[in-house]
Amino acid sequence: MAMSHAKSVLVVEDNELNMRLFCDLLDSFGYKTFQCRDGARAVEIARKEMPDLIIMDIQLPEVSGLDITRWIKDDDSLRHIPVLAVTAFAMRDDEQRVRQAGCEGYLSKPIQIASFMRAVEDLMPQGQAA
């Protein structure tokens, strides 16, 4: 299914099980994954690994995923990387807040495999080999 094995995804997620779920899922679809459990280090890891996509949990213990997204979108070298927000809040105005922060995609937990993979593939930059 995956077009290129070279495509990589950075997963920012503090919950161990969800981290594993996302990474195993992406891995089985042929994506390379980088894990970040500490939101404060997300920008640093993104600069180092330059992933093709970032999956961002919004409810992180230390810093909001929305703030990390704003830092990424303020960074000239990272701005082009699409961010897919995943949140368990699913409150009424969440999607709007998430989009305003600069996230290109939005999914609410619990995720369904089909819609999750569709969102990942939709956001993945095409024709760009890492």
Add this chain to the structure above:
Amino acid sequence: MIASALAGLLGWLTGAPFALVLGVVALLWLPVLAAYMPPGWERESQAFQVLGWTVIAVLGVALTGGARSPLTILLVLGPLTGLAIGRRRLALEAAAFSTLGFFLLLAINFIVGLPQLPESLSGLAAAITIAAILETGMLCASAIVSQRRMASAVVKNELAMKQTEQGLNLRSGVQVPRDLPLALLSVTPQGRIRAIEGAVGLLGHLRVGALLHDSLNHLFPDLDLVALNRGAPQTVKTSDDRPVILLSRKTDNGRLIAAWPSDLGDITSLDKVRAEGDAAVRERTAFFASLSHDLKTPLNAIIGFADMMRSGIRGELPEAYQDYTQIIHESGQDLLLLVEDLLDLAKADAKALRFDFEPVDLAASGASVLRQFAAHAERTGVKVELVEEGEAWAHADARAVRQIWQNLISNAIKYSQRGDRVTLTAASNGDGVYLCVADEGAGMDAADLDRIAKPFAQGRNSSGRVGTGLGLAVVKQFADMHGGQVRIDTEKDLGTSVTVSFRPADPADLSEFDRAAQ
């Protein structure tokens, strides 16, 4: 006054000594003069008039031969004066005193005898009697008029108070909120305070009967009375330094002055109260958000991993386990629906449940939820199908519609047996749109039906399977909040059909929606 002067003159002409006539007339003038006491002494003045007449009457009767004296007529003057000025209690007291005096004189007369009236004074006595009869007639007429006026004043006051129950819309256009500590002053056309209602002590000491302007001037030297009378709201500081707004309005019956604390009455503080309410709602909303997060995070792992296993992404599972992973996945979905139902009911209870209304196609929503239940239906051997009748656009919240479908389909499958059929319909009928889920399952009797719409009440179907009743409670709650209705048709062993009606989408919204979609 003139009557008693004439009576004195007549008495003098008929042979009474001048000094005596003068004394009697002066005595008779006393209660009359009492009516002209300075403002602020109204009550004392009235009491003086009534009691004056009573004392004069008793004295007069005693001095002129007792109960047989023609001056007995004077005894009715006190009570009548009381009635004429509208003070019933005072009139009663005067009547009691007069009657007591009369019987006392009667008794004295009977036992010891009182001196007979000298012949020379009988002319004066007769004249006074005539004057008293005239006065009595006048007082009677005046008492009747006074009673009528009081009755109408009471009615008008009630009208004024009624207006305040709904919030008093005063002439300046300022709407006084109903639940404020409002004081109302009813003022006579002559400018005297007729009544004080509501927060009586708000403005400080005000006395009924006093002149309004004098009283206000005394309490608030800086108050612009002219502006107040023109209807402009005026702010004054009370003795405890509290700013109070005064507003005056002309009525059929004088004036009505409303007073309320400005820190409660102005628009900014009403906004503050509202903001505090909003903050409380935000706090509850935040609580439910984090509760939702904590419940859904483990569910995400359960449903996600089960989904991965049943779809065999990482390789096929042994046959036996494939069914298990399907069950884990379904149970996770059931649990998710339960969590959402519980949270939504709790949110609705805390008034923190918000909907975003937009055009929602009930048919498309039903088809989407049906796909979610496909594997579940297949495993349980229940055939679930959607009857296509075209689009059915409702004015609704998309997530709520989805959850209504989920609950109804989940229930229908739960109470069906292998081989039964569940039919979903979404259509419009005349002025509304509706969705319907019909099953051929266990059905319900009257007692079940009674229980099901109550949240947390358990229903039990014929085969002993237990339902929480939570799903239907949510369906009903959502329908209510959509201005829709839930209709349940059911018969034991024949099945249940639940229909939820919605308001149709606004055609204007719909075209807007179409444009956005394109």
